[in-house]
Amino acid sequence: MSTSPLPTRSRASCSRRGFLKTAAAAVCGMPALIPATARGRFAPSNRIHVGLIGCGHQSQRIVPSFLVHDDMQMIAVCDVNRQSDGYYHPGQVLGRETAKRWVEEHYAEKTGSGRFSGCRAYHDYRELLAREDIDAVALIVPDHWHALMAIEAAEAGKDIYCEKPLALTVTEGRKMVRAVREHGRIFQTGAQFRSSPAVRHACELVRNGRLGTIRRVLTWVAGNHFDCPGPDWEPMPVPAGFDYDFWLGSAPEAPYHHDRCLFRFRYILDYSNGQTANFGAHVNDIAQWGLGTDLTSPIDYQDEGSEFLPEGSLFSAAVRTAFRARYADGVELICRTRENAATRFEGTEGQLEVSLGGRLRSYPENLKDSVIGPDEIHLPVANPAHTVHRRSDVDADHVRNFLDAVKSRQDPLEPAEVGHSTGNLCILGNIAQLLKRTIRWDPENEQILEDDQAQQMLSRPMRAPWQI
Ligand SMILES: NC(=O)c1ccc[n+]([C@@H]2O[C@H](COP(=O)([O-])OP(=O)(O)OC[C@H]3O[C@@H](n4cnc5c(N)ncnc54)[C@H](O)[C@@H]3O)[C@@H](O)[C@H]2O)c1
Numbered sequence: 001m002s003t004s005p006l007p008t009r010s011r012a013s014c015s016r017r018g019f020l021k022t023a024a025a026a027v028c029g030m031p032a033l034i035p036a037t038a039r040g041r042f043a044p045s046n047r048i049h050v051g052l053i054g055c056g057h058q059s060q061r062i063v064p065s066f067l068v069h070d071d072m073q074m075i076a077v078c079d080v081n082r083q084s085d086g087y088y089h090p091g092q093v094l095g096r097e098t099a100k101r102w103v104e105e106h107y108a109e110k111t112g113s114g115r116f117s118g119c120r121a122y123h124d125y126r127e128l129l130a131r132e133d134i135d136a137v138a139l140i141v142p143d144h145w146h147a148l149m150a151i152e153a154a155e156a157g158k159d160i161y162c163e164k165p166l167a168l169t170v171t172e173g174r175k176m177v178r179a180v181r182e183h184g185r186i187f188q189t190g191a192q193f194r195s196s197p198a199v200r201h202a203c204e205l206v207r208n209g210r211l212g213t214i215r216r217v218l219t220w221v222a223g224n225h226f227d228c229p230g231p232d233w234e235p236m237p238v239p240a241g242f243d244y245d246f247w248l249g250s251a252p253e254a255p256y257h258h259d260r261c262l263f264r265f266r267y268i269l270d271y272s273n274g275q276t277a278n279f280g281a282h283v284n285d286i287a288q289w290g291l292g293t294d295l296t297s298p299i300d301y302q303d304e305g306s307e308f309l310p311e312g313s314l315f316s317a318a319v320r321t322a323f324r325a326r327y328a329d330g331v332e333l334i335c336r337t338r339e340n341a342a343t344r345f346e347g348t349e350g351q352l353e354v355s356l357g358g359r360l361r362s363y364p365e366n367l368k369d370s371v372i373g374p375d376e377i378h379l380p381v382a383n384p385a386h387t388v389h390r391r392s393d394v395d396a397d398h399v400r401n402f403l404d405a406v407k408s409r410q411d412p413l414e415p416a417e418v419g420h421s422t423g424n425l426c427i428l429g430n431i432a433q434l435l436k437r438t439i440r441w442d443p444e445n446e447q448i449l450e451d452d453q454a455q456q457m458l459s460r461p462m463r464a465p466w467q468i
Contacts, residue, residue, distance in 0.1 A: 048406055051076040051134045051158075053125045053149060054141035055099035057088050057263050058163060062140050062190075063099060065395040067106050069403055074103045076134060078122035082241035087262045088225075094262075095241070096121040123243065125149060129156040136186075136406055139163060144251050144271040147172035150187070150416075151468050154179040159186040159406045161399065164281035165273065166419035170427055170446060171459035173420040175468050180416045186405045188412040189419030191285045192398035195382035198358035199286055202345070202368075206290035207377045210370050211347025214331055217287040218346070220338035221279035221321050224267050228315035229259050250466035259314055267315035273430040274317025276306075279341045280426035282356055285414075286343040287333055288425070289379070294418045296443045297425045298325035298333055306433035323429040328443075335429055358394075382413055431457045 050072050052059060056079070066072055079096035087094050100121040107116035122128045129137070129152055136159040139149050147167050153160050160180070166189055167173035180187045193199045206214060235255035238244045244256050251270045254260065265271040266278045273280075288294055307320035325333045344353035352362045362368035372378060383397040398413070405412035424446070431454055432439050440449040448455040462468070 046071070048072040048403055049133055049135045050074050051078065051128045051131070051137045052099060053078045053128065053137055053139050054145075054163075055079040055081070055096050056094050056140065059094070059099055059140045061395050062138055062161075062163075062399070063102055065399045066138065067103070068396050069400060071407075072136075072403055073107075074119060076120050076122060076128050076131065077103065078125045078128045080123060080243040080246040081262070082123075084239050084242055084262075086239065086258055096123070124246075126152070129153055129158065134158060136161065136402075140190075142247075142265045142271045143273070143277070144168050144265075145249055147176050147468055148250060148466060150176045151179040154183040154185045154187075157183065157185070159402075161188045161190060161402045162416075162419075163190040164285070164419060164423075165277040165426055166281070166416065166423035167427075168271070168273070169457075169459050170424050172468065173416075173423050173427075174446060177416045177420050186402070186409065186412065187416040187419075188398070188402035188405065189414040189416065189422075190398065191281055191414055191419065191422065192395050193282050193286060193356060194289060194413045195398035195401060196358050196394045197381075198360055199289070199354055200379050200381070201372070202343075202352055202354040202360060203286065203290040204372045204377060204379055205352055205367070205370060206345050206347075207292060207379070208372060210350065210367055211345055211352055212349030214291065214345055214347045216332045216334065216346040217291065218344040219280070219283035219287055219333065219335045220340065220342050221275045221283060221335065222339065222341050223337050224275060224315065224319055226259065226264055226267070228267070228309055228313050228319075229257065231310060231312045233257055233259075233314050248463070250462035252463060257314060264315075267317050269316040272317060273427055274319075274321070275337065276318055276321040276323075276335065276430045276433065277423070277426035280321070280335060280429065281419075281422060283341050283343045284333070284335065284425050285419075285422040286354060287345075288418075288422050290343070290345055291327070291331065293327060293421070295421055296328075297421050297428065297441065298327045299443065300438055300440045301325045301428045301432035302438040303432045303436045304334075318430070318433050321429075321433070323432050325425065325429060333425075380413055427458075 050066055055077055066074055077096050077099040081095035083093060083095035083097040085091055085093050100119050103119040104116045108114055137153050139162040143165055146162055150160050150162050167176055236257050238256045247261055302324045304322040304324050306318045306322040308318055309315055320337045321335055323335050340355055342353055342355040350363055350367045354360050360368040382401040401412045428441055435454055439451055439454045442449055
């Protein structure tokens with residue numbers, strides 16, 4: 001854990017709870033904020049109090065996906081960026097103040113009072129975690145922060161919705177799994193396509209043998225959405241209101257550049273494993289679900305011509321993903337860059353492709369329309385109450401599945417172990433791409449065999465004072 005000084009828990013939570021109680025109850029007519037955990041049981045009337053950490057690009061999807069559910073209330077948001085542009089779209093202003101405004105506008109409209117001030121914005125996530133009236137957190141931060149925050153959140157007794165890919169390294173992922181179980185927390189990996197009816201149907205067709213014996217799975221990840229600044233890029237001044245050192249956290253010290261941080265971090269190996277893991281966390285996760293390999297990963301990984309930019313480029317992750325992996329039973333998984341991210345299962349009796357947009361294509365063509373009988377294998381449904389589905393329901397249903405798990409204390413669709421296996425698949429593919437050689441993996445013991453250099457890449461040093 002970080003060794004940085006923290007405000008004491010009681011001091012931090014007392015004053016804020018008092019403020020929030022008054023604000024929520026008196027100003028808006030909302031019920032007083034007693035944490036659901038303190039109330040002992042999740043009665044239907046009890047709201048789950050959620051804190052959001054990371055108010056950038058993806059929070060635009062996650063915040064509405066939480067707010068649509070009446071049995072939760074978002075009472076805190078946090079970001080090291082107060083409010084600035086520089087995200088995906090030019091002129092788009094995000095950060096903690098923007099997210100706070102979204103939340104307050106939502107509740108103001110909902111209560112009909114036109115006013116709401118019961119959502120507090122934090123700069124330091126440790127202050128948010130110290131609040132005793134928060135039951136669960138949503139971690140929507142860059143990948144190099146997932147492990148640190150998830151482990152601290154678990155220790156603080158919070159349930160966790162954590163964005164994919166699960167972790168930056170295999171070691172971090174393993175420690176996340178351990179912390180979640182040790183502290184008895186509910187954890188949902190934010191690989192939301194497991195909540196898509198189209199993806200579920202595709203995986204059920206595979207599991208029920210409609211394609212015969214599966215020989216191969218092809219997965220496609222998207223390429224980078226932004227051009228890399230040239231190799232002669234110059235450091236830039238840090239924008240006002242952006243705590244760059246806190247953003248870097250455990251990552252190595254590095255000069256600021258606009259293209260290093262907001263959204264673009266996913267192209268840089270210090271913070272991510274590139275599109276191999278960013279999109280791989282979806283398309284390879286679907287492969288794992290269809291194959292029924294949730295708690296394991298392939299046993300060898302071979303680079304097949306992945307491409308990187310010249311040394312010294314700001315974007316250091318693969319710009320073209322190309323690796324081949326093999327499961328213990330001989331099934332192959334081939335992961336490549338292509339414009340439309342998708343997963344294709346190839347069996348002895350047919351092929352089936354499902355895109356992240358939910359489009360199914362099959363050979364024979366009618367294979368995709370096959371109905372799963374009552375006695376066949378059915379995969380869990382994220383939100384059984386939903387009978388009609390739009391694309392946008394997928395995110396909200398994945399959150400619904402998490403909230404239901406928080407109440408029932410049963411694992412949701414994608415607990416930490418499952419996110420970890422898919423994460424490992426992507427990380428190991430990336431290591432093979434970086435080393436340009438085949439690596440062999442022992443999934444049981446989570447070790448790379450007979451390759452010390454590759455084995456060392458299963459973890460990374462953390463910049464002080466950050467540690468897990
Ligand atoms: N499930 C999906 O389909 C999906 C889609 C996009 C992104 N994601 C995931 O969401 C996560 C965030 O991605 P993004 O696109 O929103 O990135 P982003 O850069 O747009 O937003 C991340 C935010 O986190 C903030 N942040 C960084 N360090 C912080 C810290 N120490 N404390 C508080 N806030 C901090 C940043 O300032 C930024 O505002 C990533 O893990 C990404 O893989 C998932």
